[in-house]
Amino acid sequence: MDGYLITILSNIGMVSFVALSAYILLLSGQISFGQQAYFGIGAYVAGIATVMWQWPLAGALLFGSLAAGAAAGLVGLATLRLSGIYFAMATLAFAEIMRIAAELFVYRRDIGGIESGPDGVDGFRDIRYFFANEFSPLETCLIVYALLATVLAILCIIERTRAGRMLRQIGEDPLLAEVHGINVMSVRMIAALAAGAVAGLGGGLYAHLMTYVEPKSFDIMLGVHALAYGLIGGLGTAFGPILGVLIDIGLLESTRIFHGYRMIVFGGLVAVLLIVRPRGLLDEVAVSRIRRALRRRRDAGD
Amino acid sequence: MLELANLSKHFGGVRAVDSLNLKIEPGQIFGLIGPNGSGKSTTVNLITGLLDVTHGSITLAGEEITRLPTHVRLSSGIARTFQNIRLFGQLTVWQNLWVAENARAQRERTNFFSRWMGGDRGARARITRALEFSGLADKADELAANLAFGEQRRLELARALAAEPKLLLLDEPAAGMNPEEIGALDDRIRQIRDSGITVLLIEHHMELIMAIADRIAVLNFGQKIAEGTPAEVQAHPAVREAYLGTAG
Structure with missing residues (x-):
């Protein structure tokens, strides 16, 4: 495989984590414009762990993910009682606070003769774990997809359990869910924690694959895209947001067919889909139709 | 089964429900009627916890549930349907x-x-x-x-029943139904009672409620103005006044 293709695939994989993060909250009926903050927290924390503390990659990714989840929990305590536009505003405000805090964050130390660490607006450079340990781009890409597959598998299993169905019921009508014995606040809190952790994991991978991260890497555009991926790809299954990422990065960005006009095409696509298919291409109806077709084919095959 | 003691809900200066006392015996169909805006739906929302009580208490099967969060009330045995289907x-x-x-x-x-x-x-x-x-x-x-x-x-009724409640709150179940469907509903509500579930029925359709309720309370401006068997309530002068205006 050539380097360009591997880079595109890695990008798709990493952005998918943020898309899934926004998707989890969309299922619970909350629109967050702030999932990029947890991506950023995961990136900085995991980067600091490997560079400054010499942690192994697995531990650093896990720690970054947990830190992002914890931050999401704290933000959740303050914001989850809000709904609709108020929740969206509060999450966006928090994400901007985090981005600006990252611009002010300086933590430099001498590591092996080179001064490294986050350096305010200049960001955090030389996160050389993969380089130092001689991973090839293909291997790092495989690491991204192994982790993405794990997260996807867990999400697909959870969606079929009581907890997953409760999440969808809350998303559709929180009051009705409450009347049916569902503790809406605690389910939303669990969703927020999980969403933060998933975004943080993606951030940790991003920092190591790109070898640097800067406050700009997690500005509002990342959050807006993350939301749009679920809305384009569909909210009927966890594969929906991944499809959204594929369409945007895989088709629009990487082939450069709409070079220079990509954001116009992307915005138009979102607008058209919101009108004709408000819950995305793979919405609940499409998913149940596909499931039925698969079942029929399997039965016919027996 | 259900006891409301001195139950009040004030919205600012408006007393939507005002010192309401009700006692619903197990196995009854209890009717709650009253003109529009008399506090019937507010009462149901208080019982299910969707609104916070201003004063008073709610007791279900001997247990006080006044301050329980909504999601706990269903598991303690209350199910409901909604006036506009939900x-x-x-x-x-x-x-x-x-x-x-x-x-x-x-x-x-x-x-x-x-x-x-x-x-x-x-x-x-x-x-x-x-x-x-x-x-x-x-x-x-x-x-x-x-x-x-x-x-x-x-479906809404089936869903409420599937939770196997002790107390079922029906908020205008006949709204928008034709006479044939109302007849079927009549039978179904009786079946529900006979299976041992206590029913609190809020309804505008007088024929239905007079036919099936064991006991009826009438609300007006948040206060109970009469309570008794269907026949007693129909004959009550305060009820006639609330529904028809001052008798000429």
Whole structure:
């Protein structure tokens, strides 16, 4: 495989984590414009762990993910009682606070003769774990997809359990869910924690694959895209947001067919889909139709 | 079964429910009537916890539930339907009924894992039964939003029953129904009572409520103005005044 293709695939994989993060909250009926903050927290924390503390990659990714989840929990305590536009505003405000805090964050130390660490607006450079340990781009890409597959598998299993169905019921009508014995606040809190952790994991991978991260890497555009991926790809299954990422990065960005006009095409696509298919291409109806077709084919095959 | 003592709900200066005392015996169909804006729906929202009580207390089967959060009340045995039908429109009929199974899980299962992850084994049989009782067996895979109006009402009732409540609150179940459907509803509500569930029925349709209620309370401006058997209530002068204006 050539380097360009591997880079595109890695990008798709990493952005998918943020898309899934926004998707989890969309299922619970909350629109967050702030999932990029947890991506950023995961990136900085995991980067600091490997560079400054010499942690192994697995531990650093896990720690970054947990830190992002914890931050999401704290933000959740303050914001989850809000709904609709108020929740969206509060999450966006928090994400901007985090981005600006990252611009002010300086933590430099001498590591092996080179001064490294986050350096305010200049960001955090030389996160050389993969380089130092001689991973090839293909291997790092495989690491991204192994982790993405794990997260996807867990999400697909959870969606079929009581907890997953409760999440969808809350998303559709929180009051009705409450009347049916569902503790809406605690389910939303669990969703927020999980969403933060998933975004943080993606951030940790991003920092190591790109070898640097800067406050700009997690500005509002990342959050807006993350939301749009679920809305384009569909909210009927966890594969929906991944499809959204594929369409945007895989088709629009990487082939450069709409070079220079990509954001116009992307915005138009979102607008058209919101009108004709408000819950995305793979919405609940499409998913149940596909499931039925698969079942029929399997039965016919027996 | 249900006792409201001195129950009040004030919205600013408006007393939507004002020192209401009610006692509903187990196994009754208890009717709650009154002109528009007399506080009937507010009372139901207080009982289900969707509104906070200003004063007074609510007791269910000897247990005070005045301050319990809404989601706990269903597992303690209260189920309701809504005046304007409320279904999970984008879920199928089957999935809508499955929601009620959740209440059972919260009530019966103490183990964290089975509470959140538990599957459908026992639920399948119960949901099938609920589908048959409500005559929706062939619609299990339809989206609730695509059902006809009457079917949606039946589904809402089936869902409330699937939670196996002790007390069922019906908020205007006959609204928008034709006489034939009302006749069927009449039978169904009696069946529900005969199966041991206490029913609190709010209704504008006088014929229905006079025919099936064991006891009726009449509200006006948030206060109870009369209570008794259907015959007693019909003869009560305050009720005639509230409904027809001052007698000429």
